[in-house]
Amino acid sequence: MATAAARDTAGSQAYDAPADAGDTAGYERAFDAAVAADERIEPRDWMPDAYRATLVRQIAQHAHSEIIGMQPEANWITRAPSLRRKAILMAKVQDEAGHGLYLYSAAETLGTSRDELLDKLHSGRQKYSSIFNYPTLTWADVGAIGWLVDGAAITNQVPLCRCSYGPYARAMVRICKEESFHQRQGYELLLALSKGTPEQHAMAQDAVDRWWWPSLMMFGPPDDESQHSAQSMAWKIKRHSNDELRQRFVDICVPQAESLGLTLPDPDLKWNEERGQHDFGAIDWSEFWDVLKGNGPCNEQRLTRRRQAHEEGAWVREAAAAHAAKHTNSETGAARA
Numbered sequence: 001m002a003t004a005a006a007r008d009t010a011g012s013q014a015y016d017a018p019a020d021a022g023d024t025a026g027y028e029r030a031f032d033a034a035v036a037a038d039e040r041i042e043p044r045d046w047m048p049d050a051y052r053a054t055l056v057r058q059i060a061q062h063a064h065s066e067i068i069g070m071q072p073e074a075n076w077i078t079r080a081p082s083l084r085r086k087a088i089l090m091a092k093v094q095d096e097a098g099h100g101l102y103l104y105s106a107a108e109t110l111g112t113s114r115d116e117l118l119d120k121l122h123s124g125r126q127k128y129s130s131i132f133n134y135p136t137l138t139w140a141d142v143g144a145i146g147w148l149v150d151g152a153a154i155t156n157q158v159p160l161c162r163c164s165y166g167p168y169a170r171a172m173v174r175i176c177k178e179e180s181f182h183q184r185q186g187y188e189l190l191l192a193l194s195k196g197t198p199e200q201h202a203m204a205q206d207a208v209d210r211w212w213w214p215s216l217m218m219f220g221p222p223d224d225e226s227q228h229s230a231q232s233m234a235w236k237i238k239r240h241s242n243d244e245l246r247q248r249f250v251d252i253c254v255p256q257a258e259s260l261g262l263t264l265p266d267p268d269l270k271w272n273e274e275r276g277q278h279d280f281g282a283i284d285w286s287e288f289w290d291v292l293k294g295n296g297p298c299n300e301q302r303l304t305r306r307r308q309a310h311e312e313g314a315w316v317r318e319a320a321a322a323h324a325a326k327h328t329n330s331e332t333g334a335a336r337a
């Protein structure tokens with residue numbers, strides 16, 4: 001059997017599949033053995049239908065989050081306080097579009113088309129991250145998104161670089177590198193505000209107060225309410241539970257908040273010597289489920305804008321398809337001649 005590294009360079013190839021193509025139990029055993037041995041599953045490998053469906057669900061939701069996630073920050077591009085900040089923010093928002101595209105491509109390797117996924121997003125049949133249903137009220141929110149939202153995204157996504165499905169795992173490597181830059185720019189932006197005038201400091205604190213709890217919700221429901229975690233962890237799609245990653249994020253943020261000179265809005269947040277981790281207050285899960293149902297402050301605005309952008313982009317898709325067809329025809333013509 002090829003090692004994960006060898007398979008990464010070799011591209012798509014089947015793991016040790018049974019000789020008899022009708023031997024479903026044999027395929028299942030080979031798939032389970034490949035997952036147990038930490039091998040990568042590649043697009044042409046046999047995989048259980050439910051594994052494929054779980055990946056499409058998660059990767060599509062992830063891709064949609066990147067694309068919808070462009071909106072809250074793009075809201076501030078025209079109002080960035082300096083040319084430097086504007087250039088950084090434009091680069092960040094462009095990176096997010098790129099992440100969405102890698103992820104849609106990864107989902108396409110599972111036999112689902114991008115049109116189908118976008119249609120499901122636009123009709124509300126597939127989700128995107130709850131976090132992007134909150135408004136960006138001040139410039140400091142751009143910093144809070146970078147520090148907290150990108151910070152939470154990295155904490156969740158670094159383990160996904162070891163996901164059992166090859167195309168998703170490989171997409172995550174580059175995405176995590178770029179998210180790391182995003183997180184640092186958010187931290188640096190908040191630090192500048194925190195050390196600025198009393199008004200700027202207050203604006204930074206207010207942004208952190210509003211984004212802290214929704215950032216903790218990004219990791220998903222508590223483990224005992226997470227319907228997909230057990231199976232996704234058995235398949236090594238997810239490597240850690242929602243609560244484990246949430247705890248890791250809290251422990252990372254506490255010293256960073258101190259260095260920023262900002263406080264986290266949780267009176268119950270304190271170091272637990274025995275556990276070697278921070279205790280933190282109760283999350284308002286009713287708010288989370290309500291946002292998922294479409295009742296967050298910006299759900300309607302985000303989806304309306306997305307549908308509108310898709311319609312406005314129709315001519316670009318048509319022109320690209322016409323160009324590709326012309327190119328293919330002229331190549332075919334050249335080959336005939």
Ligand SMILES: CC(C)(COP(=O)(O)OP(=O)(O)OC[C@H]1O[C@@H](n2cnc3c(N)ncnc32)[C@H](O)[C@@H]1OP(=O)(O)O)[C@@H](O)C(=O)NCCC(=O)NCCSC(=O)Cc1ccccc1
Binds near residue numbers: 096127128
């Ligand atoms: C951990 C989890 C999100 C959820 O674990 P699972 O095992 O999949 O589910 P579980 O059983 O625990 O949940 C039960 C139900 O609840 C749903 N649900 C749960 N949580 C959420 C939520 N927060 N929002 C909305 N829905 C949520 C879940 O889908 C399921 O519903 P379903 O049955 O599908 O209808 C997982 O899918 C994952 O790691 N995804 C990849 C990472 C990813 O997508 N990152 C996105 C942010 S990227 C970013 O931020 C970059 C950026 C930064 C700045 C600016 C711009 C861009």
